[in-house]
Amino acid sequence: MNIEMIRAAETRLSGHAVRTPLLSNPALDGVAGRRVLVKAEALQHTGSFKFRGAWSAISALPADTPGVIAFSSGNHAQGIARAARAHDLPALIVMPEDAPKAKLDGTRALGAEVVTFDRASHDRDEIGAELSAERGLTLIKPFDEPQVIAGQGTTGLEIAAQAAEAGVTEGDVLVCCGGGGLTAGIARALEAEAPALRARPVEPVGFDDVARSLRSGGIERNNRVSGSICDAIITPSPGQITFPIMQHLCGPGIVIPEEDCLRAMALAFAHLKLVLEPGGAIALAAALFHPDAIDGDAVIVTASGGNVDAALFQTALTRYGPS
């Protein structure tokens, strides 16, 4: 997965993906103690950056592909469903039964067939492989797939250009991290376009497989794969493709309590007018509430998704909203 693949993905995405803005606000700068630039990928089609990877992968398929299958907690699902429909391809999505209702509904509304499974007792990779074989569908993995990583990497090309416009050419780029598709893609794009910007994964306490893998130098696994409000970024372990890229290019991981995501969601509501889901707010939470983990006068964060149920969003506002 190299920079040429990211540039080619950018060409295929042109006119189809949103070039999301890089937002800022003096109140957030005040909380963080440094400039904070927020790449607002919640505004991407389907409410998360996942649309980029989905479009990149589906637009690269041979013309005679009969259909696609994906397994996802919901954001990859919606990205695949929308990109598949635009390409007139049937999409079958395997989702955990405890996925947020907003994500299950959103995926079905985009015309995909949804099959649910129990996250604790079944392995989604196995289910995906089985259904894929049965129906002759092309499996599009959520992160460990070169064209998906290339699509997510287009976020990094935009960050490099937009940060330079804002006068920021060095510092940390905090990335909400599950399996590492977005992190690895951004890291590869920054290596080429803004080498003094350094991608760093952010994960919730208890699901810090990437941070631990970066420390140990080998792929580490999480003990649990459910039970977090950060459902979007809960994966068993970094990928075979994403991990070596992250190991080569990323700074140390940052691991923070998931409750901080709710605090960050309330501040994004108040100051950025942006709806974020917990997993999509974790990089912002790290910038705002864990400034000692970061170096430099400015920090860039991905606000990677906003597919949150109304009830949980209201909880964030009730607990941490401006009074």
Next chain:
Amino acid sequence: MNIEMIRAAETRLSGHAVRTPLLSNPALDGVAGRRVLVKAEALQHTGSFKFRGAWSAISALPADTPGVIAFSSGNHAQGIARAARAHDLPALIVMPEDAPKAKLDGTRALGAEVVTFDRASHDRDEIGAELSAERGLTLIKPFDEPQVIAGQGTTGLEIAAQAAEAGVTEGDVLVCCGGGGLTAGIARALEAEAPALRARPVEPVGFDDVARSLRSGGIERNNRVSGSICDAIITPSPGQITFPIMQHLCGPGIVIPEEDCLRAMALAFAHLKLVLEPGGAIALAAALFHPDAIDGDAVIVTASGGNVDAALFQTALTRYGPS
């Protein structure tokens, strides 16, 4: 107020204002029965388009200006406060005492001095003129001021370009309308850049001064100037400068119940990941819930502000959020 002034304002705003995205979502298209393109000005600095007019006016002042004064229910206030601070100018803001707390707090946080008044018993124009004379400050009116209208008009230049990129070159552009600064500015920009796009003001029931003025051909006044959740767009009457422009260029006004704004806020939350305030959601509400008032296969709406208190936003989600 001509197109050259808008283009000059665009130059002064370049690198200082956010080029907000034009968002869309198939679920909203489904509700509206046509394509809906949403100019997301809630993402502008200070949470509303008002920053554009404020920056335009303040950046055009003579270098020896001692300071500025503005009267505003909150969005113009914050725009002026932030633009003044960036220009190292003191700012005094006269605000109604019933303005949303988010707006009062936001204005103070941006370093402005805030003076409150009772909207029912006092005329803000008089208070503004008095304080302006007393302290030698330059009054920057919220809408009936050529450089302010020119700044708001830059929204129209962006809409013309972004709509063309999306393949939309004709149809209605629905604008959340108070005194008509944004509406007139956009109308003037569209006249030059996209003449088959037509600006139309949208107002809440009971505060439809602009719609009635366009019908009667003379400036009409509202009976009330408070008591609406659409505080951002409640003004006594269209301006002496804005009205003739709107009369010349705009289509008929659309008047809708304010409750529809809460419904639109819930859908913007669910599908656009955008936080809107009631007055900033009224054009979207017209597009979604009053499709018969509109012609054409596509409609463009301004989502002009997002400075809403958490409690009211939660009310919108509780009443109309996805279950």
